[in-house]
Structures are given as C-alpha cells and as structure tokens.
Amino acid sequence: MSRWLKRLAVGMLPAHTRDRYGQEMLEVLDRSPRPLADTLDVSFLAVREHLEDPMRRPVHTVASVSLAVSLVLLGYTVNDLSSGLTELPQHWWSSGAAASVIASGAVALLTRHTPDTKLSD
Numbered sequence: 580m581s582r583w584l585k586r587l588a589v590g591m592l593p594a595h596t597r598d599r600y601g602q603e604m605l606e607v608l609d610r611s612p613r614p615l616a617d618t619l620d621v622s623f624l625a626v627r628e629h630l631e632d633p634m635r636r637p638v639h640t641v642a643s644v645s646l647a648v649s650l651v652l653l654g655y656t657v658n659d660l661s662s663g664l665t666e667l668p669q670h671w672w673s674s675g676a677a678a679s680v681i682a683s684g685a686v687a688l689l690t691r692h693t694p695d696t697k698l699s700d
Contacts, residue, residue: 585609588618591625593632639690645683652676 585608589601604621611617653676660666660673668674 582609585614585618585621588621588625591622593625593628596628635690639687642683642686642690646680646687649676649679649683653680 585605589597589604589608592601592604608614608617608621656673656676660670666673
C-alpha cells in the first residue's frame, strides 16, 4: 500500500491526536501485516474523533446540570425519610433519586475534560 494513502488517513485525524500519535501511527502502518485494513481503521478513527469531540462538551454540560438537580432532589428525598439513607431501598421513589445521581454522575465523569483531550481545535 502506498505511503501517501497512509499519510492521508493519519492526516484526517484531529490535530491534537495527530500531533501526539501521528508519527507512531505511520510507523505502525508501515510495519502492518494488513496495511489496507489498518489504514481503514485509522480513517474510521479519524471520523469518530471528529464526531465525538464536538459532542463531548454539550453532553458533559447536560450531565453536570442533571447531577446538580438530582443531588438537590436526593437531598429533599432523604430529608423526608425518617431514618435517612438506610431507608432508601425500601421506597421506589427514593431509589429513583439515588439512581439518577449515580447515572448523571457517571456520564459527567466519562465526558469530563482531561488535559489529553482538547474540546476544540
């Protein structure tokens, strides 16, 4: 497989990914026993990276707001229970508040901004 096609696939990656891993990816593609399949994999990775990066910030914002609202609702729920948190599993309505905190917290953690992940170029 020609080197320019491999360079094209790596060149389609977002700048932050290409700058950090581009040379290494080219070397791996040069030594690959299945260069066409691996070049296509890099191309699909580039498309996925371009689609995921713009979505990370809005999803994180919605998850963070949902977490804040869920924590407030959980506070009101626990306040209404006679024995506090130990009573949560006995009431379907209180378990929903706890599940909402866990779910929105997990999404907020998964979509948070890390130093290795740039949210915009």
